[in-house]
Amino acid sequence: MSLPKAELHLHIEGTLEPELAFELATRNGLTLPYANTEELREAYRFEDLQSFLNLYYELMAVLRTERDCEDLANEYLERAAAQGVRHAEIFFDPQAHTSRGLELGTVVEGLWRALGDSESRHGVSTRLIMCFLRDESAESALATLEAAKPYLDRITGVGLDSAEVGHPPAKFREVYETAAALGLRRVAHAGEEGPPEYITEALDVLGVERVDHGLRCVEDPELVERLVRERVPLTLCPLSNVRLRTVDTLADHPLPAMLDAGLMCTVHSDDPAYFGGYAGDNFDAVRGTLGLSEERLRELARNSFLASFLEDDEELRARYLAEVEAYEFR
Numbered sequence: 001m002s003l004p005k006a007e008l009h010l011h012i013e014g015t016l017e018p019e020l021a022f023e024l025a026t027r028n029g030l031t032l033p034y035a036n037t038e039e040l041r042e043a044y045r046f047e048d049l050q051s052f053l054n055l056y057y058e059l060m061a062v063l064r065t066e067r068d069c070e071d072l073a074n075e076y077l078e079r080a081a082a083q084g085v086r087h088a089e090i091f092f093d094p095q096a097h098t099s100r101g102l103e104l105g106t107v108v109e110g111l112w113r114a115l116g117d118s119e120s121r122h123g124v125s126t127r128l129i130m131c132f133l134r135d136e137s138a139e140s141a142l143a144t145l146e147a148a149k150p151y152l153d154r155i156t157g158v159g160l161d162s163a164e165v166g167h168p169p170a171k172f173r174e175v176y177e178t179a180a181a182l183g184l185r186r187v188a189h190a191g192e193e194g195p196p197e198y199i200t201e202a203l204d205v206l207g208v209e210r211v212d213h214g215l216r217c218v219e220d221p222e223l224v225e226r227l228v229r230e231r232v233p234l235t236l237c238p239l240s241n242v243r244l245r246t247v248d249t250l251a252d253h254p255l256p257a258m259l260d261a262g263l264m265c266t267v268h269s270d271d272p273a274y275f276g277g278y279a280g281d282n283f284d285a286v287r288g289t290l291g292l293s294e295e296r297l298r299e300l301a302r303n304s305f306l307a308s309f310l311e312d313d314e315e316l317r318a319r320y321l322a323e324v325e326a327y328e329f330r
């Protein structure tokens with residue numbers, strides 16, 4: 001669906017399509033343990049978040065150079081633009097690269113080569129958000145933040161991702177305090193597989209401005225009431241939830257009930273190369289399977305721009321919002 005929208009929950013490493021994975025492997029003299037793209041696609045059957053993460057971390061080993069990171073981001077931005085994405089706030093996982101021997105600068109510079117030209121080349125404005133791996137230590141996260149200091153002119157905010165259960169947000173209190181003092185915006189994954197308490201903790205201890213996923217808030221009516229009252233954006237990823245089995249089927253997704261409850265929901269793609277669709281595909285899926293009305297779809301798109309970190313360019317935000325209101329559904 002080409003309805004103008006902001007992509008706010010997108011891991012750039014999760015946009016690595018099998019074709020590009022093989023191309024980069026060849027370019028870097030690496031051999032993937034899969035015969036071809038079809039065989040690799042066969043591996044995209046996940047039991048849960050961890051089974052996905054295992055493949056996600058394995059496959060990103062093909063990213064070796066600045067140019068690899070640039071190509072990855074350019075391919076993503078081209079696909080996103082074709083699906084109505086006008087603004088993208090893109091996650092990346094520094095520790096998943098530095099732990100394999102890449103310099104943080106290689107990744108940031110490579111991504112930035114694509115992001116820096118994106119408005120003129122793809123018509124997509126961008127921001128970059130560095131995520132800490134929550135299954136690594138708080139010390140490692142702090143060291144990563146320290147290493148990122150030379151690049152903070154390119155990094156808008158910090159996030160928290162990877163295996164959620166057993167790694168509550170409070171583990172990263174100090175690193176988020178430091179990030180806030182550096183003027184960075186704050187988001188965190190919470191309530192994807194983890195309990196509703198993690199959502200509360202992300203808000204109260206980490207001071208996040210958006211909750212990534214936040215799906216499991218529906219288990220706690222008082223938390224829902226708070227999220228509605230405080231208009232906390234929840235960046236939902238319906239196709240991801242189906243593939244990682246946090247919902248049984250798309251038809252069971254609580255998005256319609258969440259919107260009816262007054263929650264500020266947005267819809268995104270998470271790791272589109274792995275989960276069967278980019279931002280527009282997620283909109284198509286919730287329209288088709290959940291039967292969301294045009295006004296609900298417009299609300300989701302409007303919310304995405306309202307929840308975006310465009311405070312430094314309110315004129316651009318206003319232009320995007322006007323595009324949402326003017327959009328004619330087909």
Ligand SMILES: Nc1ncnc2[nH]cnc12
Binds near residue numbers: 189192240270
């Ligand atoms: N859906 C997800 N949840 C947590 N960490 C991730 N890293 C990439 N995708 C993720």
Ligand SMILES: [Zn+2]
Binds near residue numbers: 009
């Ligand atoms: Zn995610």
